[in-house]
Amino acid sequence: MIVPFDIIILIFLVITALISLRVRDLLGATMILGVYSFLICLLWAEMGAVDVAFTEAAVGAGVSTVFMIATIYHTRRHSSD
Amino acid sequence: MEFLNASVIPYFNYWIYVVLMMIGLHAMITKNNLIKKLIGMSIFQTAIILFYVSIGVKTGSTIPILEHHHDEGHAETAHAVAESGDHHAEETDHEKSDHGNNEHAIEADHGIDPDHFANPLPHVLMLTAIVVGVSTLGVALAISQSIYKDFGSLEENEILAKIKQGGPGVDV
Amino acid sequence: MKWFGLIATVFTGILLLSAVPDFAAFGDPDSPANGGLGDHPSVSQYYITDTYTDTKVPNIVTAVLADYRGYDTMFETVVIFAAGIAIFAILRSFSGPVAPSHPTAIDTSVEGDHQRIIIGTTCRVIIPVIQLFALYVVAHGHHSPGGGFQGGVILGASFILVALAKDLSAALGRFSEKRYLALGSVGILIYAGFGLLCVALERNFLDYEILHRIMPATDPIMARSHSMLGVEVGVAFTVTAIMFAIYANLSSKGRLEQGF
Structure with a gap:
């Protein structure tokens, strides 16, 4: 556990979460959610939860982004808010 | 400064988890677009997982894998x-x-x-929660696609207007 | 609605923040979750100190996941399978070919050809490596981070990559609907089979120790380790199949033919 690293990542987490909810282009929002997942994966690796970090890297940053893009491709890309 | 040292710094992770949870909850309630609601749900979920993993952290500890010889x-x-x-x-x-x-x-x-x-028990519980989370996200996306097929939109207000006009499947 | 949402969020936030100072400080080794209360040690301390003598598995997380909390993992796997079945029920349609609502993204110009060659060749090189790594993650989960869930997701992602690089029908040619539904069920059957085998040998469900009687060249401790590998393989089967099933249905609106 490295405290400065911890604090920096946590601040970035809040920023990416807010941005991904502000962006109106859903494809962009999904990619930023992927960045969020990757940051939280780094955070867990830093906390010593390597298995959880590995799962999040494979699932959150990888597969769930692909699922969302697959849905956006078949629906509308623009969001009203 | 007193307040910072006494109740923010030692609990920084917990504060951020509450903030992330509020962001996610707010998005789930107020966003108009269904995909945006799902993004909010993802953030809410990771906030809870962050809370659990934070519980298991011990200062000066290492990862929960023992040393051994093959x-x-x-x-x-x-x-x-x-x-x-x-x-x-x-x-x-x-x-x-x-x-x-x-x-x-x-x-x-x-x-x-x-x-x-580090405490392995929260890791185990959250590892399965993440994978189950992605499969439920898949179900939610499938329902969104099916809603889009029936109503031609993913915006909550448009869907509600169409329901008031006369049920699903009016026009695709 | 906006105001209601804001008020509800702020109220929940204040409620949670007021509880934050009651937690043990971040990283405290003696907090109730880590060190137990008073004379009663926490169960996680038992897991850390006794896992290796009980099971000979150095990765404590894998040991707790597949052995001590085997019921939990088994039914989490069932939840994943149920999610796959739910998507099948919601989206899958067996109607004939319908004109695509989007023009399919096949570019026949020279530039498009070049792009397809680059992507196709890269994927042909990289996919076997990904699959090999996924199998390594499943098999080596006892000694390093990894296990059935992670390996299964990576293996499923490699099939998704086939679908992205060529098209969905190419991926379905390798991993058809019949196959992935069968593989998903087989995974759970493997997991439950290990449990039932223990019952057949007159022990509790998922009490692997007794399996040394039928596994060659093992003792009760190594039997637990080997059985864990077995159930992890079952989990990996189910997760692989369901991850690809979800993608295939989502990307083709349940028709399993066009997609991208």
Whole structure:
């Protein structure tokens, strides 16, 4: 556990979460959610939860982004808010 | 500054988890677009997982994987079975094996200090939660696609207007 | 609605923040979750100190996941399978070919050809490596981070990559609907089979120790380790199949033919 690293990542987490909810282009929002997942994966690796970090890297940053893009491709890309 | 030192710095992770949870909850309630609601749900979910993992952190601990030797595996097995009755004999090796001195790194259960390893239990619970989370996200996306097929939109207000006009499947 | 949402969020936030100072400080080794209360040690301390003598598995997380909390993992796997079945029920349609609502993204110009060659060749090189790594993650989960869930997701992602690089029908040619539904069920059957085998040998469900009677050249401790590998393989089967099933249905609106 490295405290400065911890604090920096946590601040970035809040920023990416807010941005991904502000962006109106859903494809962009999904990619930023992927960045969020990757940051939280780094955070867990830093906390010593390597298995959880590995799962999040494979699932959150990888597969769930692909699922969302697959849905956006078949629906509308623009969001009203 | 007093307040910061006393109640923000030691609980920084918990504060951020509450903030992330509020962001996610707010998005789930107020966003108009269904995909945006799902993004909010993802953030809410990771906030809870962050909370659980934070509980299991110990200062100065390492990852919950023990040191071991491959080549000794089978020889040691027989050894352990023969002695499974009296682990207590090895209790004296306590200090020696703490610092990962390789020869006796893992020879008895009592040689392992729990404070040296992060708490594995929250990790186990959250690992399965993440994978279940992605499959439920898949179900949610499938329902969104099916809603889009029936109503031609993913915006909540447009869907509600169409429902008031006369049920699903009016026009695709 | 906006105001209601804001008020509800702020109220929940204040409620949670007021509880934060009651937690043990971040990283405290003696907090109730880590060190137990008073004379009663926490169960996680038992897991850390006794896992290796009980099971010979150095990765404590894998041991707790597949052995001590085997019921939990088994039914989590069932939840994943149920999610796959739910998507099948929601989206899958067996109607004939319908004109695509989007023009399919096949570019026949020279530039498009070049792009397809680059992507196709890269994927042909990289996919076997990904699959090999996924199998390594499943098999080596006892000694390093990894296990059935992670390996299964990576293996499923490699099939998704086939679908992205070529098209969905190429991926379905390798991993058809019949196959992935069968593989998903087989995974759970493997997991439950290990449990039932223990019952057949007159022990509790998922009490692997007794399996040394039928596994060659093992003792009760190694039997637990080997059985854990077995159930992890079952989990990996189910997760692989369901991850690809979800993608295939989502990307083709349940028709399993066009997609991208």
